[in-house]
Amino acid sequence: MAFMKSAILAILCIMLSFSCAEKSAGDEVAGDGHQMEFQRIDNTPLLHVLGTLQDGGAPHMGCDRPCCRNLFLRPATNRKVVSLGISDRSEEGGELAMFEATPDVAGQLHALQSSSGLKDVLPSIFLTHAHIGHYAGLMNLGREVLGAKGVPVHAMPRFRAFLETNGPWDQLVSLGNIELNPLVADSIVQVTKRVQTIPILVPHRDEYSETVGYRILGPSRSVLFIPDINKWALWERDLKDELAIVDRAYLDATFFDASEVGYRDMSEIPHPFMVETMSFLSALNASERAKVHFIHMNHTNPCLSDTSSAYRQVLNAGFHVARIHDEYAL
Numbered sequence: 001m002a003f004m005k006s007a008i009l010a011i012l013c014i015m016l017s018f019s020c021a022e023k024s025a026g027d028e029v030a031g032d033g034h035q036m037e038f039q040r041i042d043n044t045p046l047l048h049v050l051g052t053l054q055d056g057g058a059p060h061m062g063c064d065r066p067c068c069r070n071l072f073l074r075p076a077t078n079r080k081v082v083s084l085g086i087s088d089r090s091e092e093g094g095e096l097a098m099f100e101a102t103p104d105v106a107g108q109l110h111a112l113q114s115s116s117g118l119k120d121v122l123p124s125i126f127l128t129h130a131h132i133g134h135y136a137g138l139m140n141l142g143r144e145v146l147g148a149k150g151v152p153v154h155a156m157p158r159f160r161a162f163l164e165t166n167g168p169w170d171q172l173v174s175l176g177n178i179e180l181n182p183l184v185a186d187s188i189v190q191v192t193k194r195v196q197t198i199p200i201l202v203p204h205r206d207e208y209s210e211t212v213g214y215r216i217l218g219p220s221r222s223v224l225f226i227p228d229i230n231k232w233a234l235w236e237r238d239l240k241d242e243l244a245i246v247d248r249a250y251l252d253a254t255f256f257d258a259s260e261v262g263y264r265d266m267s268e269i270p271h272p273f274m275v276e277t278m279s280f281l282s283a284l285n286a287s288e289r290a291k292v293h294f295i296h297m298n299h300t301n302p303c304l305s306d307t308s309s310a311y312r313q314v315l316n317a318g319f320h321v322a323r324i325h326d327e328y329a330l
Helices: 002-021 033-042 066-073 105-116 132-141 157-165 169-174 239-244 274-280 309-316
Strands: 046-051 083-090 093-099 124-126 151-155 178-182 196-201 212-217 222-226 248-252 292-295 327-329
Touching: 046 105, 083 105, 093 105, 105 132, 132 157, 132 169, 151 157, 157 169, 157 178, 169 178, 239 248, 274 292, 274 309
Parallel strands: 093 124, 124 151, 151 178, 222 248, 248 292
Antiparallel strands: 046 083, 046 327, 083 093, 196 212, 212 222
16 A cells, blocks of 8 residues: 555656646747647747858858868758748648848748748748848749749838849849838838737948848747847947847847957948947846847857857856747747
């Protein structure tokens, strides 16, 4: 009898430990199959990190440094240009969206469709600005590749005019491969049935278009996405205030510090160094700093390696480095 009581008690303890180990539907998903399935049953809209690199990707054209040399020999599947995806499943099926159309869009769309289970759904696309890493992937929607029909592409007024009046992008419009939708700064746009976004103007090199970041609004959580900006001090908004009203932020981390690309004139490619952003936000409490996930890293950025001292410095300061394939419940 005593043995049976002990056995029953042991079973109850095991069941309790499994119950405590389960994540809630709002927790982050990092690719574990069981956790992902738990999220899908709940049908929570998810944000997917589809890429974390600067426009040129890695290996980078013309780069013979060790950071590229090995990648030319053995390409890495986790080195994709910056992009976020949204999946919103429903009983009727679901919807997808992508923020940016990068040169890596084929693999990124496949990853988004596969991880969401929406393999036959094409996404709507939200663009930030007209630099190659952020819109060049649109070419894959044309007759040479996908031959898509009416893919919604959202862009600010200058950017929309640029796409309508310059080849080869105007052919995507004339053939009906894409349907251009105008954005208005600080105005809410529906991304999916349960997810909205607000484009926010930021200062950047606006040769062909405006530059925006996005505040992405889910049913329970919100995310700030600013992959490109010149310097935080040049922004008419206060980054600290913007952080305060979201649950997570993916911020420009092109370069770790000034010593990283001494062979280029930094005035031609201004970005906030990661060390500058961390210093600017250092007085914030731990929960606010933990919202920041650095993204859009140049191929030279040491934070691409999670064994580097720079990577450890970021984590020790209470910040994060974005990881491809991470998922975040909205």
